[in-house]
Amino acid sequence: MRLRHAALAAALLGVLGVPAHADDARDISRDTLPPNDGWASAAGGTTGGAAADDAHVFTVTDRAGLVRALDGGSDTPKIIRIAGTIDANTDDRGRRLDCADYTAGGYSLRKYLAAYDPRIWGAARPSGPQEEARKASAARQAERIELRVGSNTTIVGLGDDALLKGASLQISDADNVIVRNVEIRDAYDCFPVWQPNSGGLGDWKAAYDTIWLRGASHVWIDHVTLSDKGHLDEDEPTYFARNHLRHDGLLDITGGSDLVTVSWSRFADHDKAMLIGNGDTATGDRGRLRVTLHHNEFESVVQRAPRVRFGQVHLYNNRYVVPEDAHDYRYSIGVSTESAVYAEHNAFHTPGHIEAADLVKSWNGSALHDEGSLFNGYPVDLLTIYNAYNSGSERDLTADVGWTPVLHGPVDSAAAADRAVARGAGAGRIR
Template sequence: MKNTVLAASLVLAFASGAQAAIDASTFVGASTPLQTALYGVRNYSAPVLVKGLHDPANYMAAPRLPAWQFAQADPSGGVLTFERQSAPATGWHTWSRKGKVVLSGGGAARPDRIYTVFNGQQLVAAIRQAGNEPKIIRVVGHIDLRWSENNTVFREYTSYSDQKYGGSVNLPSNTTLVGINDAQGRPARMTGTSLLIGGELALAQGGDAEADFKKWIKDGKDGDDYPTWTRNVIVRNLVIDTPWDVNPEDEDNAYADGITVSRGQNIFLDHLSVSDGDTPESIATGSWKTRHDGALDVVRGSDYVTVANSSFSNHHKTTLVGNGDGGRAWSDEGRLHVTFSGNWWSAVAARLPLNRYGQVHMFNNLVSGNVVTKEAGLKFESGTDARYRSNMLIENNYYNVTGLKLSEFCGKAIKGKGFIGFRSSGHVFTSDRAGTNAVDGQCGMAPPDAANLWTPPYLYALQTATSALTAVQAQAGAGKLR
């Protein structure tokens, strides 16, 4: 099965090679709106109920703060190395409905659109100055929007509203955002700050995003020409601490993600290290224990996204591909093409990913966990979860889950219901209870019918799961970009 899939993908890739690839920057038109103005400016508002949610009585500042690694100088002297590189040619990010794509990010940036930033205000200013022009933003040190005045004044978020807007950075189209290791060799880091790529917008202020999009389609227009997409974005080599939600929705649901891709297309996320950092769920007190939302979510019709060579650790609700069932068909049906390759999930609880609607390809990843730990939020609950109308191809992943029997593997590490297609093969599962076992096949789930079979349209080199174990441990995460 795996050789057949790889051979087919090679054939398609070489066949498509005859077609000139389209630079993803050409998908960004003058009508593409900027969504940056709402974000990065603190309002210091008092906590209030918002549609019956975010009870002010449950406001709680982050109990711990990190050891800051602020920087004042760029150890590279501004010399560019990988910053102008286009994304590699493996993954769904290399495709579109118009054909093969080169995802260039900000690679074509003019010299005056190359920025090196040391604090949150500089980051926000660079984004606003360049807008949708190609831009490269190099982060050195530690970014946290709770700090101001050149990282000399700290003030915690004061409310849900203050954190939602003042604690988020929204990347526009044609952006390359990269971390530069500091003088001590530490990768750049973002704490207390949500990284947003795109957002679901109406055509005009005060409009309705869903109604506008549905009318656009009803009028016979191409959904990919709808002018509110954020496209052509590269993010690499960053440590991202998922924000502590000071005033979550309720006792079970927080708001702020580490990274959210929303109505984004042609996005490449690479060599990231995402975790709860210094504020794990276990330190929450009071009745509301949930203080983090997703580590990385790809939602609201986003498409052609690749997540590669990244690590996700110490987190509960890790990744959504699609954030709703039938109510999201208008935006998500036929979209959410996402690749996960070379990633390492360690000490995370669930959603690796949880997938609705997405046509997701996962290969050569590593999952390590523990089903018997008592540490809150880190007990392995579930891995890949194929849900409503999803279609997944999962190949040659390596799993090591302490306390899990081989007989429990299917339904725990790989499970699903309501999907339209699911293929899984070539994995290795290890455990202190089960020894080492090859796991092949569907985990008891029926294969897709012919109408839902698909082959990735890009070239990819499929390693064995055992080889992937070594490669992922050596390469995944920030600071390892070569």
């Protein structure tokens, strides 16, 4: 729906149950990234759809309206305001779809498990009728839930309760994109694939990141909440002795993406939260993957908060919370091939069975700058602890990452940032 006049906008918001004063006080939909706010402020900054004319400002309340507003991922400046809850798993008439509605070609999980049981099938990749049926079924779901976001776009939630369920936002080969003040959750894959050779024991691979940047540049993600809420992977059954994963990343930044700022956001209830750089052999990522992460909360995240290859990543004033009942926590900061992570003044909260040495993991990494970290309220030097406890399977890390961040606001103490992030991170908390 096009909003041509402020009066019409206010009237519509009232009908939708969004207080008019919330919109009247400050229209955040035309906000742009402030100067010096991380890597996305470099080289001209990030303005999203701020230049959109009235004909390209939309308030959307369902999937069909969101798809029309996205315009196939066009580059036309546009502002898309999400009101209430939008479910991506719906048909064009708004009818709710479930996995059975996407099933094609005679696919069934029971038949799939029987066909590719590794005790019978072996270590070869799945092939044949059930795998073809799975692919056909997956394609039908992807057509519904993968939503392409084009250049010069702002997506913003109205009020405190904007929610996008079941969707995978794809920011692919796009420049100048802002996503703010919206909860996006449960990008649930109905048809994960079995990968017999993954990790040595095999694993299930889901297809959808909640937000996926590929070849994207100048992207600002701010005050979003990303999670698996609704279908937690830990509640899924085990097949072939592996958890039947239904989700991939919460926010993956890959394919040569560059100049990204992620701020005041919340990542929760998930396994692999954030991958920056998707392969050790992706040498084309050199000089790219420049990302700033500040004032974010990672709660009940098992790993990848983030895991970095190649990129220059400034990680400051973030809050990490591992719950008391965590049984599968692996690490928070992943240092991989040619990564250059500059971490400062982050706060970590963990139960007693998790040590400070568990917070960092390296795969062929060489360097990590860390200063001002707090671990359960006590100062720690994560680099020194990593090197002291390194089993020898990986080389020790040096403190010289080859760069020093300059694009940032004031860096608070970890204790001050911890309190501020607990109060202010996530959707519905822009003040």
